[in-house]
Amino acid sequence: MARSTAALLVAAATTALLFAVGATAQGCANATFPAGRSFERCNTLPVLGASLYWTYHAANGTAELAFRAPSTSGGWVAWGINPTGARMPGSNVFVASQDGSGAVSVLMTVLESTSPSLTNGTLKFDVPVPPTAEYAGGAYTIYTTVALPGNSTTQNMVWQAGPLSGGSILPHPTSGPNLQSVKRQDFLSG
Ligand SMILES: *[C@@H]1O[C@H](CO)[C@@H](O)[C@H](O)[C@H]1NC(C)=O
Ligand SMILES: *[C@@H]1O[C@H](CO)[C@@H](O)[C@H](O)[C@H]1NC(C)=O
Ligand SMILES: *[C@@H]1O[C@H](CO)[C@@H](O)[C@H](O)[C@H]1NC(C)=O
Ligand SMILES: *[C@@H]1O[C@H](CO)[C@@H](O)[C@H](O)[C@H]1NC(C)=O
Numbered sequence: 001m002a003r004s005t006a007a008l009l010v011a012a013a014t015t016a017l018l019f020a021v022g023a024t025a026q027g028c029a030n031a032t033f034p035a036g037r038s039f040e041r042c043n044t045l046p047v048l049g050a051s052l053y054w055t056y057h058a059a060n061g062t063a064e065l066a067f068r069a070p071s072t073s074g075g076w077v078a079w080g081i082n083p084t085g086a087r088m089p090g091s092n093v094f095v096a097s098q099d100g101s102g103a104v105s106v107l108m109t110v111l112e113s114t115s116p117s118l119t120n121g122t123l124k125f126d127v128p129v130p131p132t133a134e135y136a137g138g139a140y141t142i143y144t145t146v147a148l149p150g151n152s153t154t155q156n157m158v159w160q161a162g163p164l165s166g167g168s169i170l171p172h173p174t175s176g177p178n179l180q181s182v183k184r185q186d187f188l189s190g
Contacts, residue, residue, distance in 0.1 A: 027044055028042035028043060028044045028051040028052075028053065029042060031051065031053065031068065033053075033066065033141070034134070037066065037143065038055075039053035039054050039055050039064070039065065039066060040054070040055045040056075041053070041054055041055070041056075041190045042054075042190070043185070043190050045159060045181070045183060046180065046183065047177035047178075047180045047181050048069055048070075048077075048159065048160070048161050048177050048178070048181055049069060049070045050067065050068065050069035050070075050077075050079075050159050050161075050181075051067075051068050051069075052065060052066070052067055052079070052157070052185070053065060053066040053067075053068070054066070054187060056148075056153065056187045056188060060147075061147055061148055061151040062128065062145055062146065062147050062148070063145065063146055063148055063187050064129075064144075064145045065143070065144060065145070065146070066141050066142065066143050067079035067094070067141065067142045067144075067159065068139050068140070068141040068142075069139060069140060069159065069161055070138055070139045070161075071135075071138070071139065071140050071161055072138070073098060073102065073135065074163060074164050075161060075162060075163050075164055076095055076096060076097040076140075076161065076162055076163070076164055076169050077095075077096055077140045077142070077159070077160065077161045078093045078094060078095040078096070078142075078158075078159060078160045078161075079093065079094055079142055079157075079158070079159045080092050080093030080094060080111075080157070080158050080159070081125070081146065081148075081149060081155045081156065081157055081158070082155075082156040082157075082158055083124060083125070083149040083150065083155070083156070085156060086156040086158075086182050086184070087156075087158075087182070088111055088114055088158065089111055089112065089113050089114060090110070090111065091110070091111045091158045092108075092109075092110050092111075092123040092124050092125060093108070093109060093110075093111060093158065093160075094106050094107070094108055094131050094133075094142050094144055095107045095108075095109070095118070095169060096133035096135075096140045096141075096142045097164055097167065097169055098135055098164070098167070099167040100166070100167060102135070104133045104134060104135050104140070105133070106131040106132065106133045106142060106144075107120045107169075108120060108121060108122065108123055108127065108131065109121055109123075110123060110124060115171075118169055123146075124149065125146060125147050125148070125149045126146070126147035127144060127145065127146055127147075128145050128147065129144065129145040131143060131144035132144075148187060153186060153187045153188045154184060154185065154186050154187070155184075155185050155187065156182065156183075156184060156185075157182070157183050157184070157185040158181060158182050159181045160172050160178065160181055161178070162178075
């Protein structure tokens, strides 16, 4: 029994290592998107396995973008911009989630506090194209176009992942990587 337990542990460790190597080698550069969607730039974000893909249009100050992050089908992911600081309250976010049938929807909301109401509404900046999202290959992808607040190409960016219960959004973990998911994003250079 001890021997088979040890064998199982070795197998588990090997599998974990293969996943780690796969995830590292992949980066964001070779990501694929449905036909008709492509982006000029991408960044692999520092935590939660997330990546951002975008095309910035200087003429009208918009960024067409895709945010992709791994999740189980029992989870949600979110991406947003906070024009008021590098923190959760004040963030204007897009939250992707799914119901029990696997139908994915996106909610837009301004987070009032660290216990937000998550009322689906409008953001403080223009979203000229309605957001959409998909869930495939163990990851959500949120597609949206935003008018960068203040027409500034550097923004406080936030992202997050957490659990669902019966399709409802539950709070994200409040430790480790879930508290490190903020970045000053440069939409010109990445
Ligand atoms: C993307 O794919 C190309 C060709 O297969 C490969 O040479 C390159 O290393 C890959 N880039 C990343 C970031 O995985
Ligand atoms: C945004 O700034 C760019 C220059 O960086 C300028 O060309 C453009 O007209 C501005 N757009 C808006 C909507 O203000
Ligand atoms: C912004 O400009 C780009 C490039 O000209 C264009 O493709 C896009 O549709 C424009 N977006 C909006 C919201 O007008
Ligand atoms: C939020 O409202 C938009 C527009 O009515 C709708 O398309 C979207 O599905 C709603 N999101 C959720 C999660 O209900």
